[in-house]
Amino acid sequence: MERTHNNGELRLSNVNTNVTLIGWVAKRRNLGSLVFIDLRDRTGIVQIVCDETLSQQIKDVRNEYILEVTGTVNERKDKNDKLLTGEIEVKALKINIINKAETTPIIIADDTDALEDTRLKYRYLDLRRPIMQQKLFERAHITRVMRRYLEDNGFIEVETPILTASTPEGARDFLVPSRVHPGSFYALPQSPQLFKQLLMVAGFERYYQVARCFRDEDLRADRQTDFTQVDIETSFLSEEQIQDLMEKMLAKVMKEVKGIDIKLPFIKLPYHEAMNRYGSDKPDIRFALELIDITDIFSDSSFAVFSSLDNSDKAIKALVIPNKAQATRKEVDHYTEYAKKYGAKGLVVLKYVNAQIEGSAVKFFTENQIEKLIKELKLKENDLILIVADKWENTCTVLGSLRNYFKEELQLCDPNEFAFLWVVDFPLLEFDASDNRYYAKHHPFTRPKAEDIALLDSDPSKVKACAYDMVLNGFELGGGSLRIYDQTLQAKMFKVLGFTEEQIKQRFGWFIEAFQYGTPPHGGVAFGLDRIAMILTHSDSLRDVIAFPKTASASCLLTNAPSIVDVKQLDELAIALKNK
């Protein structure tokens, strides 16, 4: 087999040359003694013409047969502007059938009608579709640009173990039983976090890895159990220096992969402001529709919904939807249901029509409050006003979810706009009321802001972290932080998290021990490669940019994983299954 050209690259300039092509039969159009064959390879499709002299050779040729075609490139009489090769065709002189194919269960074309489960079962056929190939090519391009950028900036790729130790705190681990040590388990890494920090202790200064990570949690359209992280760690750099390096990397990706120039530096939005204005720690800032705080207006309200709240942690906020005052009862109920799904107790719905605020809650408002409301919400005729009153964080997230809901309903975003930003100054800790303890919001090795360290003793909830997330169009692309490199501070952090000396020793002892031998100040970031590829290829699901993804119930329809194993295998691992 000696192919001379790729199918998709033939143009008018190739006319009158002899070529040998290889590809799959995408379509056969038989006009009797004249037969057209669309021959597809990974570069595209070209039309092959076969006249009567070849009729015996191609008699049996059907879709998805693999052919080797030798012929002459001719200019077409009837051109096809839907094909890049549409100005030419190849007049076949010799056709060799390299392999036959059964009729495929799905149509191999961009607009296949197969549903996703069928596509996943026959993924190898689904991946023959040009659009799927294009997505995986684009994903590889993203990875390539990132790799080159990191290599050019002195980063070294180091591989870290897949079979490692279980680390508590965080997502559920996938466990792998040890045969050599019956009763003991490895865990698959949720991220190479601890290893990359040890590489900094080891003195590599700049590390990266295109790393497979595993989390045994339920899946979503934008979440898989195993996924790929571009994992990065640096020594001696500040938050700003790391962010600067990383946003330049993304700018390069956007330029080289999408041909788009994005503005540097990225906007930096403190967590608190992001929540207050957008109701999300990963806001889509392509559209405004910001939340407006009206807590002060109703500080002395007699309206039970507002007055029953705990003053130490409450927020009343409004979202104003233009031209939606005519929403039907059914629509309004739908918004309320939507808000409840995200934890709202209720939704106060008002309308601004004929320069008046209407709604069942209005009777609890004073003249003064109504006046202030009109002014502060900058109300215009036909505005719909949605108000949530709850604990600060709940109020924000509920309205933030509604904001995203209206983004879709009102189509407020240009899919070809890419709005990057950093969300910074995250809180270090989160208090969990049911466990009555603090949890690290990022992870227990995140460095607190220097000016907040004193607060670790007095008011841990107020401590901010040197942590940052890169956000694009409402998705978290990646997140990172500076890490604690001081043993005393790390000990204090563990204490705040409620660990005993013994627990620390047992869980993190090997890690902490490393820090006493000269640990550089370090910090890094990890990007969700799948998610970046999903957004840049305008895919609705991560599954579209992962070659062999899992379903929402974490199974693989192609291989039928996970599957039952032989009792003998279990015996070797000293595992007995519980009878159900």
Next chain:
RNA sequence: GGUCCAGUGGUGUAGUGGUUAACAUGCCUCCCUGUCACGGAGGAGAUCGCGAGUUCGAUCCUCGUCUGGACCGCCA
């Protein structure tokens, strides 16, 4: 763990308490020299996801179950 949606020829859909289960596409046979979603004629192909119940009778109604999807919880 929860809420919601879907499951009918290979594929994608329609539909009905009693049908010869419809349509498109794909597949097979034949015709066709300028098609490119080729066209024309004919044909094969479905225990209506599975189980139980209601009923004289269930693909349709009820319950359960399985599978797929979206979301909430969860995802340091």
